[in-house]
Amino acid sequence: MWSDEEFERITEPYRRELMTHCYRMLGSVHDAEDLLQEVMLRAWRASGDYDERRASPRTWLYRIATNACLTALDQRGRRALPSGLTDPSDDPDAGPQRRLPEVTWLEPVPDALVDPAAVVASRGGIRLAFVAALQHLPPRQRAVLILREVLAWRASEVAGLLETSVAAVNSALQRARAQLARVAPTEDDLLEPDDPACRDLLDRYVAAFEKADVEALERLLREDAVLEMPPFLSWFSGREAFGSFIRWVCAIRGPWRMVPTRANGQPALAAYLDDGDGVFRAHSLQVLTIAEDGIARNVVFGHPALFAVFSLPPTA
Structure with missing residues (x-):
């Protein structure tokens, strides 16, 4: 078994990419942080059997990480966003409807916690x-899809990791691509945060939101x-529906203060x-998808507990 110093030296370079x-795999920053600790514990215990050849x-x-994720997923349902569960609302003036605490929601991840290569070189993968x-x-x-398409592993490498055949890996990848094509939104002509x-x-959006200028905000959409x-x-x-809902929000809530941050390789606002x-006081975290012709999507996470994950203060 490796010494503490040797284990740290060998594993530390891979922590953020793991x-x-x-x-x-999990769609949750909290679950990913917890599982990473388990992965490192498993690695420590198995270090005596590691053969670099x-x-x-x-x-x-x-x-170790992939198998730990697969085991964890056997015991959990999938994480979702509202758009993956139901059709859009046709009454924005009624405000948000049906708060569902029993649903396990997808979570954003701070850029500071993930592999810099995933943010800089492969934003699409995060x-x-x-x-x-x-x-x-x-x-x-x-x-299979993450290892092959995002991390660019060879089919034989993935087969070895999952203890299956190359044919099985290729078949799984084909099915995964087909499913992803059905459910993933098209994200063409996106602008990078920098x-x-x-x-x-983003500056104009913040100014419009803080001034409750819904007309100016709508022009950015x-x-x-x-x-x-x-x-x-x-x-x-x-x-129209987006703007109507923001008008409803501004009529009953505010004033607001917006603090820029980064999540999932995208611009975000606390x-x-x-x-x-x-x-x-901390209210919500907005993760924006910005294209050349305006704001394409805004996912507003109404979980103030996320502010601590993003190293954001509780008040501003």
Whole structure:
């Protein structure tokens, strides 16, 4: 068995990418952090049997992490966003309907916690819509697609990790691609967070939201813009419905203060609400998908507990 120093030296370079792998598989930053600790414990216990002639440390750790994720998924339902559960609401003026605490919702992940390569070189593999679409796949298909399409492993490597045949891996990948094509939204012409056009649009969105200027905000939306707000089941599709709901929000809540952050390789905003006592308290986290022609999607996570995960203060 390795010494503490040797174990740390060998495993530390892979922690963030293993965290990212667990997040993609599980759709939850909390579950991924917990499982990563289990993966490291399993690796520590198995270190005496590790043979570098059979596998690199990275491959060996991914085997442990993938199997731990598959075991965890056997005991859990899939994580979802409202758009994956029901049709859009046709009454935005009624506000959010049907809060469903029993649903296990998808969670965003801070860019600071995931593998920098996943954020810089492969944003598509960590974007919220992609991770949401992955949750529709059976666990082993999910693992195959991530390893083959996102991490670019060879079919033979994946077969070895999953202890199956290359033919089985190729078949699982084909089925996973077909399912993903049915459930994943098209995300063409997206702007990266550091693109000046993206930063300018985000600044205008923040200004419009903080001023409750719904007309200015609507001008920033694409015609097919989507708004969803877990843990509420209702969601809205189209600029008119999106804008009508924001108008309803601004009429009964506010003022707001918005603090920029990053989630899933996308621009995000921490929303703080003043309920009338002059203190802006953590309210929700907005993860935006911004395209060349405007805001395409906004997923508003109404879980103030996420602020601690994002190292955000409870007040602003």
